[in-house]
Amino acid sequence: MSSxxxxxxxxxxxxxxxxxxxxxxxEINRPEIRNAMNQTFYREMRECFxxxxxxxxxxxxxxxxxxxxxTSGLDLVDSASLFSTDTEVGRKxxxxxQRVSEMQESFTVMEKCLKPVIAAxxxxxxxAGVDMITACDIRLCTQDAWFQIKEVEMGLAADLGTLQxxxxxxxxxSWLREIIYTARKFSSDEAREKGFVSGVFETREAMLESAxxxxxxIASRSPIAVQTSKASVLFSRDHSVxxxxxxxxxxxxxxxxxxxxxxxxxxxxxxxxxxFSKL
Numbered sequence: 001m002s003s004x005x006x007x008x009x010x011x012x013x014x015x016x017x018x019x020x021x022x023x024x025x026x027e028i029n030r031p032e033i034r035n036a037m038n039q040t041f042y043r044e045m046r047e048c049f050x051x052x053x054x055x056x057x058x059x060x061x062x063x064x065x066x067x068x069x070x071t072s073g074l075d076l077v078d079s080a081s082l083f084s085t086d087t088e089v090g091r092k093x094x095x096x097x098q099r100v101s102e103m104q105e106s107f108t109v110m111e112k113c114l115k116p117v118i119a120a121x122x123x124x125x126x127x128a129g130v131d132m133i134t135a136c137d138i139r140l141c142t143q144d145a146w147f148q149i150k151e152v153e154m155g156l157a158a159d160l161g162t163l164q165x166x167x168x169x170x171x172x173x174s175w176l177r178e179i180i181y182t183a184r185k186f187s188s189d190e191a192r193e194k195g196f197v198s199g200v201f202e203t204r205e206a207m208l209e210s211a212x213x214x215x216x217x218i219a220s221r222s223p224i225a226v227q228t229s230k231a232s233v234l235f236s237r238d239h240s241v242x243x244x245x246x247x248x249x250x251x252x253x254x255x256x257x258x259x260x261x262x263x264x265x266x267x268x269x270x271x272x273x274x275x276f277s278k279l
Contacts, residue, residue, distance in 0.1 A: 007051050013041040014048055015066065019212055022059040022219035024052060024115075031067025037128050038078035042106040053113040056278035059223050060215040061110075061117045063136060064208070073127025073150060100159055103128075107135040107161050111234055114227035116218055120211045121145050121197075122204045131160035134169060137230065138214065139197040142207050145188045147196075153183035168237055170195045222260035223279040228252070 009016035015029040026048060028035040052058050065071050082099060110117045110132075119136040121129075127150040133139050149166075151158040158180070166176055172194055179186055191197045201207035218226060228251045236244030255261070260276050267274035 007055050009048065009051065011044040011048060013038065014044050016048065018057070019062070020216050020219070022057060023062060023212065023215045024055070024058045024060070025062040025064060026052075027063075028065045028071055031065075033075065034069055034072035034124075035065045035067065036072050036075035036078075038075040041075075042103045045106040046102075046109050049109040049113045052115060058115055059219040059226065059279075061113070061115050062208075062211055062215055063110075063117055063119045063133075065122065069123030070121040070125045070145070071129035071132070072124065073129050104160050107132050110135045114230050116226065116230055118211050118215055120207050121147075122207065124148075126150050127154075127158070128160055130166075131158060131162045134161050134165035139191075140199040140201065140207050140211055141188045141191065141197050142204050143188055143200055143202050145191075145200075146185045147187075147191055148183065148185045149180050150183050152181060166196075220273070222258075222264055222274075222276050224255055224258050224260045224276075225264075227279065228255050 011029075013028065013030055015027045017025045017027070019025050028037075028041070030036060030038075030041070049061075052061055082096065087095065116137040117135075118138040118140065119133040121133065121139065121141040122145055123142070124146055125133060125141075126148045130147055130149050149158055149162055151162075157163065163180070167173060170176060175194060178184075188197065188200045192200045199207070199210060201210060228248075232244065232248040232251060235247045239247070260274075263274040263276060266272075
């Protein structure tokens, strides 16, 4: 359901723009420190995507990074308090669980937002950056991009989504365990070969052009159909085929009665382009 309330989208760590109708671009905007993710970033991601979820002028989201790289991952200086030992261990554990749960939600919110999210990665995508893009619907990158699940190198397990979502994105579990356990970097070509990204581009400009083109195509489709499809894909990922079929039947019991179906059918017969109302 969309909201008629105005959306400010004014953030300290994110820059939000609208490059095309119904397409919002969310850019990580800390280029001076390689788009490292601090606690303000995590909070603003939750706020931003909760607003995008109900913004009728948004049907697709493009996720990018400002500056030379996409993101260097966790801001270690900002997060130093997470690793302090001043607090009694039991109380520190409760505090850490709460903080990590909030950080996890900062990426899960992209799945809860039923607007498709396209990640466009250039340069490097490290640690929490990989966690983040595993929660996106579509991943593109530049030829010079590289990725790293860095957490094991830093003495901990990735805990913001990589270990849960990555295995459901690709089919090569042996390769995935290798890059997790060794924390080695992997290239754009390797990412494409394994199915982690669906497109590799020579330049950032070419990648963004393609990402926006794809976003515009998605934005031109019925928002009811697109959002129902995303909800069904996500549900089916974590449930049996039978449960997934029952879920999509429930969705379509309503969707088959929508005006979008009639508009799309009529347009197809008349060879015209349908226009869909805001959702």
